Amino acid sequence: MRNEWNKSDAARMVRDYAKVGIGRDLALRIYTTRLLGQNPALVLHGGGNTSVKTHARDILGDEVEVLCVKGSGWDMGNIEPAGLPAVRLAPLRRLEKLDRLTDEDMVNFQRGQLLDSNAPNPSVETLLHAFMPAKFIDHTHSTAVLGISDQPDGEKRLAQLYGVKMAIVPYIMPGFRLAKVAAEIQRKHPGAIGLILHKHGIFTFGASAEEAYTNMIDMVGLAEERLTRGRKRLAQVKLPKALAGVAEIAPTLRGLTSVSIDRNEGLWNRLVFDFRTGPNVLGYVNGRDVKRYSGAGLVTPDHTIRTKNVPLIVPVPEMGKLDAFRDGAKAAIDKFAADYHAYFKRHNPRHKGSKVELDPMPRVILVPGLGLFGLGKTAKDAAIAADIACNAIDTIADAEAIGRFESIAEADMFDVEYWSLEQAKLGKSADKPFTRQIAIVTGGGGGIGAATAEAFAREGAEVAVFDRDGEAARATARKIGGTAFWVAVDVTNAAAVRKAFDKVVARFGGVDIVVSNAGAAWQGGIGEVSEAVLRQSFELNFFAHQVVAQNAVRVMKAQGTGGSLMFNVSKQAVNPGPDFGPYGLPKATTLFLSRQYALEYGADGIRVNAINADRVHTGIFAGGLLEQRARARGVTVQQYLADGNLLKREVRTTDVAQAFVMLAQARKTTAAVLTVDGGNIAAALR
Numbered sequence: 001m002r003n004e005w006n007k008s009d010a011a012r013m014v015r016d017y018a019k020v021g022i023g024r025d026l027a028l029r030i031y032t033t034r035l036l037g038q039n040p041a042l043v044l045h046g047g048g049n050t051s052v053k054t055h056a057r058d059i060l061g062d063e064v065e066v067l068c069v070k071g072s073g074w075d076m077g078n079i080e081p082a083g084l085p086a087v088r089l090a091p092l093r094r095l096e097k098l099d100r101l102t103d104e105d106m107v108n109f110q111r112g113q114l115l116d117s118n119a120p121n122p123s124v125e126t127l128l129h130a131f132m133p134a135k136f137i138d139h140t141h142s143t144a145v146l147g148i149s150d151q152p153d154g155e156k157r158l159a160q161l162y163g164v165k166m167a168i169v170p171y172i173m174p175g176f177r178l179a180k181v182a183a184e185i186q187r188k189h190p191g192a193i194g195l196i197l198h199k200h201g202i203f204t205f206g207a208s209a210e211e212a213y214t215n216m217i218d219m220v221g222l223a224e225e226r227l228t229r230g231r232k233r234l235a236q237v238k239l240p241k242a243l244a245g246v247a248e249i250a251p252t253l254r255g256l257t258s259v260s261i262d263r264n265e266g267l268w269n270r271l272v273f274d275f276r277t278g279p280n281v282l283g284y285v286n287g288r289d290v291k292r293y294s295g296a297g298l299v300t301p302d303h304t305i306r307t308k309n310v311p312l313i314v315p316v317p318e319m320g321k322l323d324a325f326r327d328g329a330k331a332a333i334d335k336f337a338a339d340y341h342a343y344f345k346r347h348n349p350r351h352k353g354s355k356v357e358l359d360p361m362p363r364v365i366l367v368p369g370l371g372l373f374g375l376g377k378t379a380k381d382a383a384i385a386a387d388i389a390c391n392a393i394d395t396i397a398d399a400e401a402i403g404r405f406e407s408i409a410e411a412d413m414f415d416v417e418y419w420s421l422e423q424a425k426l427g428k429s430a431d432k433p434f435t436r437q438i439a440i441v442t443g444g445g446g447g448i449g450a451a452t453a454e455a456f457a458r459e460g461a462e463v464a465v466f467d468r469d470g471e472a473a474r475a476t477a478r479k480i481g482g483t484a485f486w487v488a489v490d491v492t493n494a495a496a497v498r499k500a501f502d503k504v505v506a507r508f509g510g511v512d513i514v515v516s517n518a519g520a521a522w523q524g525g526i527g528e529v530s531e532a533v534l535r536q537s538f539e540l541n542f543f544a545h546q547v548v549a550q551n552a553v554r555v556m557k558a559q560g561t562g563g564s565l566m567f568n569v570s571k572q573a574v575n576p577g578p579d580f581g582p583y584g585l586p587k588a589t590t591l592f593l594s595r596q597y598a599l600e601y602g603a604d605g606i607r608v609n610a611i612n613a614d615r616v617h618t619g620i621f622a623g624g625l626l627e628q629r630a631r632a633r634g635v636t637v638q639q640y641l642a643d644g645n646l647l648k649r650e651v652r653t654t655d656v657a658q659a660f661v662m663l664a665q666a667r668k669t670t671a672a673v674l675t676v677d678g679g680n681i682a683a684a685l686r
């Protein structure tokens with residue numbers, strides 16, 4: 001492992017932070033915390049922590065000795081001063097005298113010693129940092145160290161490798177007792193430059209930030225060398241020649257891992273997927289002993305809240321045998337859920353039945369032949385689960401190369417999974433209306449489509465923006481930010497639409513909401529208009545909707561969890577305007593298309609609705625069309641847009657977007673048309 005300490009970077013950090021009143025100790029603490037946090041072989045997604053013992057001034061101007069320790073919820077890779085809250089050190093140290101301390105009392109006491117009462121909770125490992133004498137302390141979950149530690153004879157191997165350099169602490173769950181035991185062991189080994197927490201991770205000490213960091217890199221380096229010496233490939237199984245693709249199996253798996261909340265309301269606890277593959281992942285999932293080593297448990301305890309203790313393994317998806325795959329996957333998922341339930345029942349009594357069972361679905365699915373899926377309630381959570389799964393694969397492959405991977409006891413995994421301080425890391429934010437759902441919006445590059453994509457994203461959905469203009473689709477996705485996805489696709493090309501849906505399914509695992517919005521206006525007197533113009537309009541304003549709808553129901557049926565399909569029709573579908581036949585006729589057909597889909601897929605829980613918007617100022621009126629339409633009605637553009645409706649208010653793209661959101665939430669509404677036009681009695685549905 002390379003030592004990334006850079007003298008001039010460190011000096012710059014000290015200079016820059018000095019300008020905002022941050023002292024040298026904390027500046028360097030931030031510098032090496034980031035160096036450690038940016039290395040996935042050391043820590044991932046909020047794992048690990050660091051501290052520095054320094055001085056600060058309280059409000060009275062008195063200098064106090066404080067421990068600046070990583071705050072819960074912060075990621076080491078991009079930590080800021082606020083992520084290392086200062087806690088009064090002397091009172092923390094006095095806690096060591098106690099025989100026992102509940103988690104609640106520990107958290108409360110630590111909060112009480114914060115210099116800033118608004119700071120985040122100090123790390124669950126704060127007391128361990130406080131009880132150690134070293135000024136700088138670094139803690140990571142190095143994959144290499146765990147590869148050696150996670151063995152039946154791990155402690156012996158660690159002792160052989162590190163000798164007197166490192167003191168070894170047996171596995172104990174994080175918290176007060178671990179801190180006490182670690183402190184006793186440290187005092188017995190005053191010459192040690194750090195601690196190995198068996199089957200958990202590594203702590204290193206230093207009088208300076210550079211020393212603690214260098215000790216970490218050196219000690220991890222020793223483990224890496226030890227592993228390289230014994231590396232061998234995992235024994236592989238023979239796979240069938242032709243395999244199904246990710247997009248073919250993901251909706252099936254997503255449906256099977258969804259939990260019905262209320263059948264009558266059509267409510268599901270769905271999960272979002274994130275697929276990963278590559279030589280390491282494939283070597284692991286195609287391993288002959290994958291069941292044994294992946295079923296053995298966690299590589300380090302705090303992964304449990306993201307990945308559960310073990311992944312689910314599904315059968316090899318053979319091409320053309322998707323029914324067999326589905327049956328095998330269903331049996332595997334049913335067993336996983338039953339096993340999880342039994343695990344909960346086995347261990348909850350030790351906690352006097354005080355725990356509430358979490359959902360029984362896996363957070364990692366191994367697919368021999370293809371790779372793995374991370375699962376989570378958002379795309380971000382799914383990515384974290386997938387990252388951690390890939391990281392665990394490296395550790396387990398390392399462990400198997402020199403011996404046999406072994407985790408902590410099942411009871412210990414349960415205690416961490418159901419530890420209130422671990423669950424607190426996930427945050428208690430309530431789901432938004434479309435959290436756990438995936439929405440596609442066609443014609444999302446501008447106008448109503450862009451506003452609709454933004455509206456669904458705001459309400460919690462993972463969003464995929466389709467547009468013929470890839471740049472425009474990308475611009476909308478960028479504006480939404482986060483995990484928003486975009487695809488350049490011409491919806492009049494059926495093969496391209498299929499591919500675009502497959503891309504979304506491969507990215508997020510499936511689709512729950514489809515807004516078929518892409519359209520364009522053509523004009524012409526119906527008696528004279530050329531057949532070419534009429535057919536062109538039908539291609540986009542009818543056939544493209546049909547192709548999008550076919551793909552939507554294909555994916556939704558494979559999931560078996562219903563869905564919401566919506567069309568942007570037009571007032572023209574029910575109230576024709578002069579010279580607007582080429583636009584209104586296919587739109588009228590699309591209105592009936594929505595009813596046909598509602599009729600045929602209602603039993604599958606797929607709701608199909610349409611929006612009739614009118615006179616919304618969007619790109620569809622580009623190139624003087626707005627002026628022409630106003631002229632056709634004998635009014636000015638201003639009158640055309642606002643004065644022409646009953647409310648005398650301009651209808652905006654965001655109003656139409658809001659209507660799509662409302663329809664997607666109307667759980668008992670299907671085959672409906674919602675009008676968004678400010679009021680137009682002549683166009684009112686009868």
Ligand SMILES: [Zn+2]
Binds near residue numbers: 048141200201
């Ligand atoms: Zn840890």
